[in-house]
Amino acid sequence: MAKFAKKKDGDLPAVSTASLPDIVFMLLFFFMTVTTMKDSSLLVQNTLPNASEVKKLEKKDRVVYIYVGKPIKEYQKVFGTEPKIQLNDKFADVGEVGTYILAERAKKPQELQNVLTTALKVDKDANMGLISDIKQELRKVNALKVNYTTYEGNAFNNIN
Amino acid sequence: MPRRKGAPEVNAGSMADIAFLLLIFFLVTTTIETDAGLDRMLPPIEPPDTDVVIKQKNIFTVNINKNGQLLVEDQLMELKDLRKAAVSFLDNGADGSCNYCKGRKDPSSSDNPSKAIVSLKNDRETKYATYITVQNELVGAYNDLRNREAQRLFGRDFTEMEAEYLNPETPSSIRDDLKDKVKRVQDMFPQKLSEAETSTGS
Numbered sequence: 001m002a003k004f005a006k007k008k009d010g011d012l013p014a015v016s017t018a019s020l021p022d023i024v025f026m027l028l029f030f031f032m033t034v035t036t037m038k039d040s041s042l043l044v045q046n047t048l049p050n051a052s053e054v055k056k057l058e059k060k061d062r063v064v065y066i067y068v069g070k071p072i073k074e075y076q077k078v079f080g081t082e083p084k085i086q087l088n089d090k091f092a093d094v095g096e097v098g099t100y101i102l103a104e105r106a107k108k109p110q111e112l113q114n115v116l117t118t119a120l121k122v123d124k125d126a127n128m129g130l131i132s133d134i135k136q137e138l139r140k141v142n143a144l145k146v147n148y149t150t151y152e153g154n155a156f157n158n159i160n
Numbered sequence: 161m162p163r164r165k166g167a168p169e170v171n172a173g174s175m176a177d178i179a180f181l182l183l184i185f186f187l188v189t190t191t192i193e194t195d196a197g198l199d200r201m202l203p204p205i206e207p208p209d210t211d212v213v214i215k216q217k218n219i220f221t222v223n224i225n226k227n228g229q230l231l232v233e234d235q236l237m238e239l240k241d242l243r244k245a246a247v248s249f250l251d252n253g254a255d256g257s258c259n260y261c262k263g264r265k266d267p268s269s270s271d272n273p274s275k276a277i278v279s280l281k282n283d284r285e286t287k288y289a290t291y292i293t294v295q296n297e298l299v300g301a302y303n304d305l306r307n308r309e310a311q312r313l314f315g316r317d318f319t320e321m322e323a324e325y326l327n328p329e330t331p332s333s334i335r336d337d338l339k340d341k342v343k344r345v346q347d348m349f350p351q352k353l354s355e356a357e358t359s360t361g362s
Contacts, residue, residue: 021172024179031186049289051296053303053319054196058328063195119197122288129284131291135355139205148292149197155296158289159228159239 044069044086049124050153057119057147062112064104064143066097068130069123083126085134094130097137105143117145124158198295203354218270220249220278224294226285239293246301250276250349260309260348273305277352298353305349310341318345 046069057063067086071079075091084091087100105113118138122131138146222242223231230237232245252269253261261273270276278298282291303319310318324330325338 017176021175021179024176024183028179028183028186031183031190035186035190049292051198051292053198053296053299055199055326056323057195057197058326060195117199119195124287124289124292126288127284128282128286128288128291131288132282132284135202139202142204144202144204146200146202147197148200148295149195150292150296152196155293156240158293 041089042067042086043072043075043089043091044084045072045123045125046121047124048121048149048151049155049158051148051150051155052153054150054152055147057117057149062108062115063117063119063147064101065119065121066100066134067121068126068134070125083123083130085130094133094137097134098141101138101141101143115145116143117147118143119147119149121149198292198299200295200353200355214275214277215271217254217268218275218277220246220270220276222278222280222294222298224280224282224286224290226283228287228290230294239290239297242294242297243301243304246278246298247304249278250301251305252276260312273349274347277354279354281355299351302349302351306345309348310345313345314341318342321345 044067046067068083069086070076070081070083071091079091085094085097086092087096092100101118105116108116120131120134135146138144221231221233225231230239230242232242237245248263249270250263250273251261252263252266253272254265254267254269255271256265258272258274263269280294280298306318310316310321314321321338322342325335325342330338
């Protein structure tokens with residue numbers, strides 16, 4: 001019965017890996033599109049509180065960030081453990097917030113200058129005194145739209 | 161001279177390696193942003209020209225002390241009860257001019273949602289986390305009421321409508337339609353949350 005001649009028995013046929021680059025490229029493009037490069041490294045501890053009634057911050061080009069929190073371990077010897085304000089890449093005093101906002105505002109295109117939001121990324125252990133001072137500074141330069149950036153979650157997890 | 165048969169084939173075997181290398185680079189540098197939060201408007205620094213007289217009963221005072229305890233309308237209150245208290249204050253409608261309110265019409269509480277003001281005051285030593293929780297509950301009270309009205313009028317939640325309206329990817333035809341609806345519900349329960357300056361000391 002030569003008609004049903006057995007195929008070469010023994011070794012399995014090799015799996016074609018020709019489409020592997022395509023799959024990898026697909027993943028690559030996915031990560032390339034969702035990647036946002038960090039523009040400043042954090043000098044403060046920044047564990048945000050949780051809140052459930054959050055709104056997404058759309059349009060990143062019209063957001064100015066202010067970070068508040070305790071300095072991270074490496075800086076605690078120099079700057080102590082009291083919560084500090086971080087603007088861009090360095091620590092700042094409350095009095096510098098106003099000028100920082102004005103400088104950031106001047107960098108943006110004309111049509112966005114009136115619709116800027118200030119995102120306050122504040123560590124959950126910070127005290128309200130400092131935040132109130134920042135808010136006062138923001139009011140002075142008429143940057144009234146603020147967003148208290150939080151994680152999404154149950155707000156009651158904050159207190160324990 | 162022998163003629164060549166086209167260009168020799170390039171070996172694409174290492175393509176996967178190169179792509180993997182790039183993939184791993186982007187995997188490592190990716191930070192999925194977690195930018196969401198509570199939107200608030202600060203009051204302008206210039207005081208209003210005319211002094212507005214606000215009746216005491218239209219103000220819902222919330223005080224937070226440095227230990228994170230709440231004093232709501234001069235009574236000690238647990239944080240978990242705050243949302244309910246705020247809802248019943250906003251929804252009260254004592255003067256009967258609010259035809260969608262479902263409150264108790266208690267004459268000692270707010271007249272109308274458009275007149276009701278929530279006043280939040282905190283100590284300098286209040287923890288930020290407590291403050292955010294309180295803010296969250298107050299915004300939540302407004303959202304609960306707005307959701308209720310949006311469900312009644314349009315059959316869907318206000319928060320969902322607002323998120324769709326604010327999303328830049330929504331087509332503008334839908335957005336124009338949503339704009340009126342969102343505005344209408346917002347005007348039913350306008351968010352009037354005043355933040356007094358912090359008290360110093362004890």
